[in-house]
Amino acid sequence: MARKTPAPPTRQARRVAVLGGNRIPFARAHGAYARASNQDMLTAAIDGLAARYGLSGQQVGEVVAGAVLKHSRDFNLARESVLGSRLAPTTPAYDIQQACGTGLEAAILVANKIALGQIDSGIAGGADTTSDAPIAVSEDLRKILLAANRAKKPVDKLKALAAVRPQHLAPSIPQNGEPRTGMSMGDHMAVTAEQWGITREAQDELAVASHRNLAAAYDRGFLDDLVTPFLGLARDNNLRPDSSVEALAKLKPVFGTGPNATMTAGNSTPLTDGASTVLLASEEWAKAQHLTPLAWFVDGETAAVDYVHGEEGLLMAPAYAVPRLLARNGLTLQDFDYYEIHEAFASTVLTHLKAWEDEEFCTKRLGLDAPLGAIDRTKLNVNGSSLAAGHPFAATGGRILASLAKQLRQKADETGQPVRGLISICAAGGLGVVAILEA
Amino acid sequence: MADLFTTIITSPLARKAGVPQPTKLRRYTPGDPLVEGPVLVAGGGHFDTSLANRLEQAGAQVGTALEELDGRLGALVLDLSAAADPSDLVALHAIGAPAVKRLAKNARVVVLGTDPATLTDVSHIAAQRALEGFTRSLGKELRFGATANLVLATAADPALAESGVWSAVEFFLSGRSAYVDGQVVRVGDAASPSAADPLRPLAGKVAVVTGAARGIGAEIAAVLARDGATVIAVDVPQAGESLAKVANDVRGTALQLDVTTEDAGRRILEHATSRHGSLDIVVHNAGILRDKLFVNMSDDKWAAVLNVNLRSIIRMNETFLGGGGLGEGGRIVCLSSIAGIAGNRGQTNYAASKAGVIGIVEALEGQVRDRGITVNAVAPGFIETEMTKSVPFATREVGRRSNSLQQGGLPKDVAETIAWLAQPGAAAVNGQVLRVCGQSLLGA
Known part of the structure; x- marks a missing residue:
């Protein structure tokens, strides 16, 4: 039998549409979702997406999702969530993990496969719970238990177990700290914020704007087709619509030390539980499903910085990723109608904005000829961000992506002009993931 | 969904004690026969011949006289749409009473009439208006899940009303109308197409x-x-x-x-x-x-x-x-x-x-x-x-x-x-x- 001639190896990249998203309301840790697992939440988020876009019983090209805090039982979290969801059980899935960049990185991976024609549709998602966090046994106890497990004779098992000492019994709970520095993320950020002279007032103002913007978005129904209630919770319960600079000014700093400490529980994100999903597809698939693209996923970029040796702040990687993404797409920082800069801490956002305006940083660190410049602050996080919604690590990317895509669609429909948005997400490990959307 | 009270009064003991027992109603599932048992179509109105044909096409055993049918009746269709004078209602009792005696559990009585609002003659209006009082009273007399409903044609030309009347009769005979009893439905002259697939009448909607x-x-x-x-x-x-x-x-x-x-x-x-x-x-x-x-x-x-x-x-x-x-x-x-x-x-x-x-x-x-x-x-x-x-x-x-x-x-x-x-x-x-x-x- 004659073999077929192989198809030409080069394929035209296709446009990738963001069709919409769904998330469950985000809940402060140990609250509304205290008993929900990552799989419960991710499954609910997928089911809500299926209901919104008529995907019940349908197979999509791929589901890519992850969680930062993960049980060993969740080794196949995305696939297990698909199997528990209304999607066709023939939908493939895989897990990824890139700290707080997980959700957006998942979208980049789905988008790339769609662009290459390897899949026609896909769901990017993420879930995280700090309420249902995995608890491990101490490293010494773990070694003893494994040795006992290896032993064949009961007497040898007993001998191995006899090595257990009381101090071995303390559980090892996951810490919100960097393995290589032992410092918490907040303390890292506090160092950077102080270096850049970010004031307490500016941080509190940003936090208040976040709460007000998200509350207004809820009030005008903007989240009606972005969020599906879960376990009786209909809105993010970290949201404080009546938040004020005066009230925030009373809070004591929780990160950093000394009189210059500026970061409080009010201008830092709390530990949060939640999950989000985003539906991406080729134009053809969208058309066949009678779905109108909200926005196009144009490009994404990931950067990393050497925070271990003190070269750069832990959460500064997006500052490096953005100029690379701009250069590749022939854009300036001002060529955007909306900016979504993840509010891990208010100071993270402010540091980035300041760094991009800083001549020394832009020329020496970024290797540019001139600063990227200032942005129009009225275009920043217009529907609120993580300070108000909360930040379930892997779920934040999906929240931002779907929300920005919808905002761009509304603006494009309103003005009849093409619009563009920038997403910037910092992550543990000195990582940063950024992306461009257009509508 | 039964609460404690319902559990008690529907218990075998309560039944023996003579507490009236609700009948498990015949409810529709796709593929069910239209009626459970033979159907008597009588009354000599405008629609009885065409309805008998339609019922046969729908798979029902149809008779025009009680003697033709064996066993308990699944339904009784009384077409009095042509009754023009109260004296014409004599037939209603003569045909209806023996048939009602033979109704099966969850049977249906459907009475057909002409909408009095479309008429002018006093005797005619009185005869047709009488059907409503009759149907509502019969509904209260029927037991064991049986219902009685009235379909009134408003069209001047019975030929134009026929397809609409059939749709209403079909609904009342079927398990779809299990909890609809003693009601009056007026049917106009709009053409009422039968579903291409009777199991999916709303296909494409x-x-x-x-x-x-x-x-x-x-x-x-x-x-x-x-x-x-x-x-x-x-x-x-x-x-x-x-x-x-x-x-x-x-x-x-x-x-x-x-x-x-x-x-x-x-x-x-x-x-x-x-x-x-x-x-x-x-x-x-x-x-x-x-x-x-x-x-x-x-x-x-x-x-x-x-x-x-x-x-x-x-x-x-x-x-x-x-x-x-x-x-x-x-x-x-x-x-x-x-x-x-x-x-x-x-x-x-x-x-x-x-x-x-x-x-x-x-x-x-x-x-x-x-x-x-x-x-x-x-x-x-x-x-x-x-x-x-x-x-x-x-x-x-x-x-x-x-x-x-x-x-x-x-x-x-x-x-x-x-x-x-x-x-x-x-x-x-x-x-x-x-x-x-x-x-x-x-x-x-």
Whole structure:
């Protein structure tokens, strides 16, 4: 039998549409979702997406999702969530993990496969719970238990177990700290914020704007087709619509030390539980499903910085990723109608904005000829961000992506002009993931 | 769903003690025969020959005299549409009484008449008007889940009314009408096409159901989908979790919105046309209760009920009946309530809104007729839902038993009636309020 001639190896990249998203309301840790697992939440988020876009019983090209805090039982979290969801059980899935960049990185991976024609549709998602966090046994106890497990004779098992000492019994709970520095993320950020002279007032103002913007978005129904209630919770319960600079000014700093400490529980994100999903597809698939693209996923970029040796702040990687993404797409920082800069801490956002305006940083660190410049602050996080919604690590990317895509669609429909948005997400490990959307 | 009281009074002991026992009603599942048992068609009216033919085509054993049929009757169709004088009703008793004696459990009596409103002669009108009193009384006499309903033809030419009359007769004979008893349906002259696939009479239709997250709304979504419609399930964002489940169950789509918002109609229409190509069926089911005695009721409670249950429907209908909305064959079905007909203590706001709904239906009937659209209402009686579960015990038991079928209805019973009104075959039923109440004593 004659073999077929192989198809030409080069394929035209296709446009990738963001069709919409769904998330469950985000809940402060140990609250509304205290008993929900990552799989419960991710499954609910997928089911809500299926209901919104008529995907019940349908197979999509791929589901890519992850969680930062993960049980060993969740080794196949995305696939297990698909199997528990209304999607066709023939939908493939895989897990990824890139700290707080997980959700957006998942979208980049789905988008790339769609662009290459390897899949026609896909769901990017993420879930995280700090309420249902995995608890491990101490490293010494773990070694003893494994040795006992290896032993064949009961007497040898007993001998191995006899090595257990009381101090071995303390559980090892996951810490919100960097393995290589032992410092918490907040303390890292506090160092950077102080270096850049970010004031307490500016941080509190940003936090208040976040709460007000998200509350207004809820009030005008903007989240009606972005969020599906879960376990009786209909809105993010970290949201404080009546938040004020005066009230925030009373809070004591929780990160950093000394009189210059500026970061409080009010201008830092709390530990949060939640999950989000985003539906991406080729134009053809969208058309066949009678779905109108909200926005196009144009490009994404990931950067990393050497925070271990003190070269750069832990959460500064997006500052490096953005100029690379701009250069590749022939854009300036001002060529955007909306900016979504993840509010891990208010100071993270402010540091980035300041760094991009800083001549020394832009020329020496970024290797540019001139600063990227200032942005129009009225275009920043217009529907609120993580300070108000909360930040379930892997779920934040999906929240931002779907929300920005919808905002761009509304603006494009309103003005009849093409619009563009920038997403910037910092992550543990000195990582940063950024992306461009257009509508 | 049985509570302790129901468990006790339906126990074998209670049965022996002579407590009247509700009959398990014959409810429709696709593929069921139209009736269980032979059908006697008699009366010498305008429709009996064609109906007998249609019944035979539908697989029923049909006779025109009682002696022709063996065993218990599945149904009795009395065609008195030609009765022009009270003396013509003599036949009604002569044919009817022996046949009623032979009715099977869950049998159906369907009486056919001519709408008195279309007549001029006094004796003629009196004879036809008499049928309503007869049917309603017979409904109260029938036992073991049997029902009696009246179909009135309004068309001057029986040939034009025939297809519409058949659709109504088919509905009343089937298990779809299990909890519809003692009711009158008027049938006009609009051509009423039979479904290409009788198992999926709503195939190709796009239906929106408001208040679909639970209870009756969820069941309406399920029944419309079962009959072939693509369903858009609408409810307030706070109910989104159960709404998503409903939408996924019926493989439709969920649309979270508050029907009282200014642009609710536009958003529903946009969703329907962009995602599913058209909007064909609208079921205004969303409604709220804020019960309180009139003098103790707050302004908010009064206004909220009227806003959700009445004003939102008027506003949305303007969009649905406007350009780019419902086309030929479009259907609007509103949820009224027997409280809107009979009134109910503590429900001045609710009853006002549900009576207002009847006003909407009556007002729109004439406006939409020429466009091949119908607007009807369904008025549920005591339906077993989470809502009625919370009604105080005594009130609940009285409500549940004060009807000819001696039991509460199920959400499915309401849904089946709505699904029938949504069918292409129900084109001749317009501006009607059909009660699904087991012939409740309230407002009868």
